[in-house]
Amino acid sequence: MSRYNFAYLDEQTKRMIRRAILKAVAIPGYQVPFGSREMPLSYGWGTGGVQVTASVIGPDDVLKVIDQGADDTTNAVSIRRFFERTAGVRTTTRTTQATLIQSRHRIPETPLAPGQILVLQVPIPEPLRWLEPREAETRKMHALEEYGAMHVRLYEDITRHGKVAQTYEYPVIVDGRYLMRPSPIPKWDNPKLDRNPALLLFGAGREKRIYAVPPHTSVRSLDFEDHPFEVERWDRPCALCGASDSYLDEIVVDDKGGRMFVCSDTDFCAQQQGRREDGEP
Amino acid sequence: MSDAGERPLLRVRGLTRFYGSRVGCLDIGFDLWPGEVLGLVGESGSGKTTVLDCLSGRRAASAGRAEYAARDGAIVDVLRMAEAPRRRLLRAEWGVVHQNPRDGLRMTVTAGANVGERLMDLGARHYGAIRGQAIDWLDQVEIARDRIDDAPESFSGGMLQRLQIARNLVIRPRLVLMDEPTGSLDVSVQARLLDLLRGLVAELNLSAIVVTHDLAVARLLAHRLVVIKSGEAVETGLTDQVLDDPQHPYTLLLVSSVLHP
Numbered sequence: 001m002s003r004y005n006f007a008y009l010d011e012q013t014k015r016m017i018r019r020a021i022l023k024a025v026a027i028p029g030y031q032v033p034f035g036s037r038e039m040p041l042s043y044g045w046g047t048g049g050v051q052v053t054a055s056v057i058g059p060d061d062v063l064k065v066i067d068q069g070a071d072d073t074t075n076a077v078s079i080r081r082f083f084e085r086t087a088g089v090r091t092t093t094r095t096t097q098a099t100l101i102q103s104r105h106r107i108p109e110t111p112l113a114p115g116q117i118l119v120l121q122v123p124i125p126e127p128l129r130w131l132e133p134r135e136a137e138t139r140k141m142h143a144l145e146e147y148g149a150m151h152v153r154l155y156e157d158i159t160r161h162g163k164v165a166q167t168y169e170y171p172v173i174v175d176g177r178y179l180m181r182p183s184p185i186p187k188w189d190n191p192k193l194d195r196n197p198a199l200l201l202f203g204a205g206r207e208k209r210i211y212a213v214p215p216h217t218s219v220r221s222l223d224f225e226d227h228p229f230e231v232e233r234w235d236r237p238c239a240l241c242g243a244s245d246s247y248l249d250e251i252v253v254d255d256k257g258g259r260m261f262v263c264s265d266t267d268f269c270a271q272q273q274g275r276r277e278d279g280e281p
Numbered sequence: 282m283s284d285a286g287e288r289p290l291l292r293v294r295g296l297t298r299f300y301g302s303r304v305g306c307l308d309i310g311f312d313l314w315p316g317e318v319l320g321l322v323g324e325s326g327s328g329k330t331t332v333l334d335c336l337s338g339r340r341a342a343s344a345g346r347a348e349y350a351a352r353d354g355a356i357v358d359v360l361r362m363a364e365a366p367r368r369r370l371l372r373a374e375w376g377v378v379h380q381n382p383r384d385g386l387r388m389t390v391t392a393g394a395n396v397g398e399r400l401m402d403l404g405a406r407h408y409g410a411i412r413g414q415a416i417d418w419l420d421q422v423e424i425a426r427d428r429i430d431d432a433p434e435s436f437s438g439g440m441l442q443r444l445q446i447a448r449n450l451v452i453r454p455r456l457v458l459m460d461e462p463t464g465s466l467d468v469s470v471q472a473r474l475l476d477l478l479r480g481l482v483a484e485l486n487l488s489a490i491v492v493t494h495d496l497a498v499a500r501l502l503a504h505r506l507v508v509i510k511s512g513e514a515v516e517t518g519l520t521d522q523v524l525d526d527p528q529h530p531y532t533l534l535l536v537s538s539v540l541h542p
Contacts, residue, residue, distance in 0.1 A: 144365050146372075148402030152387070155394050155401065158408055159430055224408040 007054040007087040013037055017055040017210070021201060024212035029174025030142070031125050036208040040082075045075060046104055047205025049121035050082070053102045056117060056201070057083065062090045064098035069106040069247070069264030076104075093267050105168075107189040109246045109268040112198035114215065120183040122204040125211065127171045127181035147179050150222060158227055167232065173220045174213055182219075188231045188247040193219035238263045241272035288350055290315050290456060290488050291336075296345035296360070298331050304512040305331035309345070311507050311517065313456070316486045320503030320520065322493060322535070328512035329492040333458050335360065336490070337377050338367055352455060372402050376449030380461040382441035385448065386433050392419065392444055393429040399452045418447040422477060439470035443477065450481065457489040463498055475501050496539055500524055508532045 005011065013035070020034035039047045057063065063083050067076035071093040079102060080091050092098050095110040102119040112118060128138040131149045141147070150171055157164045164170075170187035174180045182193060183202055193200065193213060200213040213219055223229040237244040239260040246268055248261040263269035289312035298305035306328035313319050321329045335342040342360045349359050352374055359367060371377070379385040386395050396415040397405070405411050416426055422443040424436075433441055442462065449457060462478065463471040479501060482489065493499050499506055499520060506523045508516040508531065516529040527533045 140364075144368055146368070146402070148398055151401040151406070152390055152394050152398045155397055155408065155411065156390050159391055159393060223406075225406050226409050 004086045006059070007057050007083065008040075009037065009051065009054045013051075014055040017051055020210045021052065021055065021212065024201070024210050025199070025214050027178070028214055028217050029178030029180040029211060031209040031211045033208055034210050036205045039205065041078070043206040044123060046079060046102070046121040048203030048207075048210070049102050049104070049119050049205075050079060050203075051205060052119045052201050052203035052210060053079075053083065053100065054087075056119075057087055057089060057100055059087070059089065061100045062092050062098050064092050064095065064101045064267075066101065066103040066106055066108065066265075068104060069249070070266045072266065094271075095267050105184050105186075106247070106264060107185055107192045109243075109263070109265045110271070111192075112196055114197040116198040117201060118196075118198050119201045119203060120185070122181070122183040122202045122209070123206070125181055125202065125204040125207050125209040127179050142178060145177070147173075150179060151224075154222060154224065154227075158224070164223070164227065164229075170229075171222050173222065175217050176220075179222075180211065180213075180219075186232065186247055187221070187229075190219070190221045190229070191231065195219075234261060236261055238269060238272075241269045241276065243269070243272050289313055290317075290350055291490075292346075292348045293336070294346050294348075296332060296335060296347060297343050298328075298335055298340060299343045304328070305340075306335070306509070306512040309507070309509070309514050311514070313488055313490060315455075315488055317505065318482055318487070318489045318491060318503045320491050320493060320499040320506045321509055322496060322499050322506055323509035324494055324535070327509045329494075329509050330460055331512070332509070333460055333490065333492050337375070337458050338364075338371065349456070372399070373452070374455045376452070376454040376457040378442075378445055378449055378457065378459040378462050380464045382433075382438070382445040385445045386441065388433050391430050391432055392424070392436070395433065395444060396448050396451050399448055403452060414451060415447075418451050419444075421450075421481070422447045423473075437470075439466055439474060442466065442474060446478070446481070450485065450487075453485070455488060457487055459489060459491045461493055461495075462491065463495070464493075471498075478502060496524060496535060508535070 017034055020032045024032045039050055041047060065076045065080040067073040070076060083089055084091055095108040100117050104121045126138055128141055132138050154164050168186045169181050169184040170190055172180050172182055195216050195218060197215050199215055202211045221229040234248050238246060238248060240262050243263060246263045246265060249264045250259055250261055252259050291313040294310045296309040297307050309332055321332060323329050334340040336347055345360060347359045348356050351357055393412055393415040396418050397411040400411050400414060416429060419426055419429060424440055424443055433444060463474050491502050503520050506520050507514050510531045516523060516532045523532060524536055527536050
């Protein structure tokens, strides 16, 4: 413990990242460059998220870490243990008890509360990247709010597939201004971005960008008037807790084609199961 | 006569562009009136395209003014505008037709999306309406409707150029800049395209600046001509007048160089 500075990063770096976060909060959806550091985990495993978390965490915080909705997968366990060891903070798997949540690719099903911070790990922050490879040009497009090309992509989807085929990292407009790539969360989670009472921070370590959606900010998923934005639907509830209002993962259970659909959010699923056993007959 | 008719749509004065110490174009000036097609003619390297590029913002002018009467009535100098309003103006009121249609199209998305993009740039958000207009414009430029969901990669050179024209005209531009619109096409395809362009220009009352080295194209499309040599305008006048009674030796040379089969 004493071999590390609190939360691993040195104080100068934390200040630099906090300045980037403040700027990101001041300009919702705008990608702020920052001096991303080498972290003791490889790119793609959440280096951006870890640096943001390390910069905002305090000794009184209670940390929850999610990996694709689950608290018990390798990435979640490792990052949780990392902060236990370097910051000595309390950790939890309960969404309601956490003050700070770092997440890979999901927003918890349990609604977030004012005062909570959700940190999302981002592999590629630039929503226009596959339309325009030049960084100088995409920055200009953001500056001049030239987002017609993004709609061309949706138009092409509808033309080819009859609907918008994008199911994750579905592009959004933040606060009526900046086009944002909401990290690869499933589009099921997009409505939760809109006017969320918690602070949402996005960190991309390899690409060295931080962006934010401040509490109660409008976030609109792109769509057409005659093809409105829709989220995924399943024709059955969660096989474990019976919830019909959560994002389901398909799990292969044997080698004979057997499969079940269960909540991706393990904490939410556990709460639902507990509630069923507790009370309601 | 309406207000717009009393003032040129575009007034260019002293337009100059240097490439280092070399002259791209020098002290070019002309007025373009609403509904008029102006031809810039001259041989390769004379500076025609430089003039067009300065107007469309692809290159910065070294000196000069280009006062444009915008739709809202404001007079703006397009050579000195900030980038954001200039790009907005270009999106909303101008069209640019490139010599090579690949420069003006997105080759990897469908023809419908190519035409629709200009509408979506301006905020159109109704898929059905965008598609309806795209079909309309494919009809107007004589591309079969059932090609709407094909990628331009599968189109012939003439079709590509017609698609590029549809993509530019769909927003009902007030000014179209064309750089050798028929340059890369064989003669029969060229003739059909010219026919189409003439029809559209008359029907939509388009104002356009057409750069061409081909005097036959200039005679068919342009009402007035500016003859450019080594970056300078050497002769200006009505198309028939310039071509039938050339005054400047260079114009004389150009006219007498045309081959007759």
